[in-house]
């Protein structure tokens with residue numbers, strides 16, 4: 001049996017230990033309250049809902065999805081379709097640069113000592129917008145980041161970091177009115193979890209919140225990779241959150257179909 005958490009207090013058993021079945025199980029994140037559009041878009045293979053807080057019911061009926069099968073929006077259209085008030089931008093090395101507002105979904109992003117403008121590749125902006133319910137599920141409404149779009153090499157190499165392409169952002173602190181402020185540096189507990197139980201057994205409430213967030217972001221398949229303190233010493237104080245370019249994403253059609261279907265159903 002695989003167990004995974006439904007909340008701070010316990011676990012629910014979801015099936016026999018058959019990882020392949022688990023990997024192909026579907027989980028839908030319902031995006032609501034973003035520009036008034038209600039559509040589930042994160043129906044990604046391998047998604048593990050590790051909190052039980054996010055509504056995993058699909059709001060798009062299967063016949064509507066079938067009608068739109070194979071249709072793919074541009075990232076820009078998908079982002080706008082979600083109701084994100086982005087602007088087109090220009091940034092060296094960024095394929096599809098967008099300037100995004102401080103708030104994506106219900107989450108406000110603020111940088112340390114950077115211009116207020118947050119420039120990202122559209123693909124990362126879209127993933128963060130879709131992932132907003134994961135943050136909200138943990139009571140997180142404000143995020144502080146350090147590096148977002150920034151032309152630089154990966155430390156100790158001559159290879160450009162994905163920050164150079166607007167495809168990565170470093171998240172340091174997470175705040176909410178009830179939650180208070182949590183930092184990766186002080187509150188993240190290292191060495192937890194394994195392949196069958198991502199969460200592990202955090203010792204503190206704050207550690208649990210951050211571990212849940214890490215597990216949800218990592219398993220959502222909205223991102224190419226999430227690196228944190230468990231990866232190496234360079235990440236002791238932040239989550240490096242990185243997306244694939246839109247053209248390389250296998251979930252383009254899925255996101256597009258759901259957005260198109262959701263928009264249509266809203267029009268009724």
Ligand SMILES: [Zn+2]
Nearest residue numbers: 168169170240
């Ligand atoms: Zn980074």
